[in-house]
Amino acid sequence: MSRERYGASDLAVRPRHDDPELPERIQPRDLDKGARAELKTLSKENADSVARHLVAASEYLDEDPELAHQHAVSAARRAGRVGVVRETLAITAYATGDFALALRELRTYRRISGSNDQLPLMVDSERGVGRPDRALEVGRAVDRAELPAAVQVSLAIAMSGARLDLGQPELALAELEIPQLDPDRAFSYSPALFSAYAEVLDELGRTAEAAEWRARTARAEAALGGPAEAEIVEIFEIEEEGEPEALPEAEVEEAEIEVEQDHDPGAVLEEDVAAVIAEGDSLEAEPNETESDEDGRDGLLPNTH
Template identity: 80%
Template sequence: MIPERIEPRDLDKGARAELKTLSKENADWVARHLVAASEFLDDDPELAHQHATSAARRAGRIAVVRETLAITAYATGDFSLALRELRTYRRISGSNDQLPLMVDSERGVGRPDRALEVGRAVDRAELPVAVQVSLAIAMSGARLDLGQPELALAELEIPQLDPDRAYSYSPALFSAYAEVLEELGRTAEAAEWRARTARAEAALGAPAEAELVEIFEIEEEGEPEPEAQAEPAAESEPATESEPNHDDPGAVLEDDVAAVIAEGEALDAESNDAESNVAESNEAEAHDTESNEGGRDGAVPSAH
């Protein structure tokens, strides 16, 4: 069950906007499950995945719902399901922001060559800077999987690998660079980059603060305070009037991944995805299941 303290308005403002194609009651119910999935992701990924699955049963054509299901599947180690849901999310949303997770999921199913192909299929210059960095780290990991440490190091040598400044993504990038240097036997350099990782984390402060992309000087002292190079941070939702708190309409947190997969396959067929082999009978069965569970309130894919 969803904890009573979780309210629909706890969901990010942008995500809530995507749920407007649903009825008010259904949108609130789905929003609460998405918030629960986010809250439990780190400490109990299986429970987070159950919440995401429950949301997908009612709103499987909403991009943020499929994205959440993909992330929780990845967290539980179900890389095949994560890949399926990430592809569906990308078709619905038109966004490549989860490309690094797709690359890592390809690695998870044992296809590092395919992971590199997926990562190279998109112009990195068109991605947000933080996504570029995450992609570089994932691509470096795929190179290591293939026994190519020199190329793994080259994947990380991007403009954002700046030892004198720290952004929200810098600790992860510095740490990945140190690991590859260690793999190459360059232990002294690896130690230097680990020290930079620690200084970057200290400069950025708490995780909540690290979401900001302000620049921090981490080695030089006495410098003028640098300008913030702000990537737009996620806007927090302003306080609004309290919304009615609807009870969970009889839903149980059962593992209904099969129904979600069936819908994902139906979406694959509708978009003529080359990887889809779904028959019309499976699509009809999936929609029958949806109608038995309360329907999806006529939700349609949203494009971004």
């Protein structure tokens, strides 16, 4: 499809034979309100189509990542300059194991939105393309104190994984010793953090301690309603308190890494997607920036002392 043949409005709404089918039950109103606001620069018909593809991508992500990615690609064809669209494309690419494409799209998303909330996914994608040194460099480039608590936790887990990739289990453990590693309180991010900590302890041969942290993981999941609900449970505070007090921060040895220029990895978008997104870039206006919500405390763990 070329702009010489079709006008801008035709490009936005013209159906494509290779778009995945959208179930009738999926409606534009099903999209998160914040994400929907980012589509206001589009025509109503185009915005509705993009919204439905984004909802489908989210819905199919766990059960059928390839199908989810097809829906994200369809959304990107129509709204290539909208932050949430490029973010969704990155997430689905990561889910299918295309880490090079995920990195490309995450960089684009960050340029459009100015947000670092997907920094952990960037770090993990660098690991995915076999660059753990670069992953550590990317993770250290941002002041972690400015990130939401849940993002800090995800980043610590990704950085710890990069340390393990490099055969540095002691430093991997130190990456996880952050203020959020509180054994007595359960947050939405606690089970993942506790579990990662237990795995590294196992790697170090500290099996008794690892067992204790696995038990804490189970108690955290129970306090949050179980592992399946922990990621989607509405945050509710048991008492009026802020974040848990910081633990003494462990010193993490800074590896001497040659700084490489920030560049896109060799793999690029498939020709069809790249061409249409490029056309979309020249047609759509810049989206408005949106704010991301910060996770708070979900509950308290049973007192085991």
